[in-house]
Amino acid sequence: MANDYFKFRQFTIQQGRCAMKVGTDGTLLGAWAHGGKRILDIGTGTGLIALMMAQRFPESQVTAFDIDEQAVMQARENVVLSPFASRISILCEDARCYEPDAAYDAIVSNPPFYDRSLVCPDNRRSLARHTSSLDYRSLFSLVQRCLDDEGEFSVVIPSECQSKLESEASLAGFFKVRECAVRTIPRKAPRRYLLAFAKHPSASFAPEEGVIEEKPGSRSSWYTELTKDFYL
Secondary structure (H helix, E strand, O other), rough: OOOOEOOOOEEEEEEEOOOOOOHHHHHHHHHHHHOOOOEEEEEEOOHHHHHHHHHHOOOEEEEEEOOOOHHHHHHHHHHHHHOOHHOOOEOOHHHHHHOOOOEEEEEEEOOEEEEEOOOOOOOOOOOOOOOOOOHHHHHHHHHHHHHEEEEEEEEEEEEEHHHHHHHHHOHHHHHHEEEEEOOOOOOOOEEEEEEEOOOOOOOOOOEEEEEEOOOOOOOOEHHHHHOOOOOO
8 A cells, every 4th residue: 555645855745635646657757847937737636746847947837737626635735835835726627628827838747548448446546547537639639728839748658558649649730849768677668658749840859768777676877867856
């Protein structure tokens, strides 16, 4: 069973009331994504990624929302107890209905991803993990209306979902501008992808790779460097 809290260098995540706990995916995205002065976090859960982005980009104002009322309450508590409370707003919103008051420089999301797998019997966990709550097409429709013309949308996604997500991005008129394939250990195939999309193509697109552990229980130099400002 996961602990009810996870302590980082500058903030602590309480997570007892959240369906999805702190995990590697959210930490990766929060450390990797590009930011800006106005940042939107879609499906914030515990508020982890919103807090990481606020820490990394000290001039930013971060808006984060989730459809799960319990998660929203937990995220608000985590934000209030952090050094970044004045710069983060947590809303209870359905992503499909959200209308921004102005465009965002950067959007981040650890989105629901499974669209053909067996639905989890835990309704709140299912909501967080399955695209019945927010399918890829609806996700990119939201990003299309929220992202600044020069902004960047970053996601973390399981490798088996990459092709479907990228297809929907293309249909919505987005271009992949950054990619990092992440292996758990060197000899394994990539398990997840960090992807960034924009409304214009990048002339310098070059796929990258990262490894979480050099061997079981030993963080790689790549992961250590990426997350050095967060882990104790």
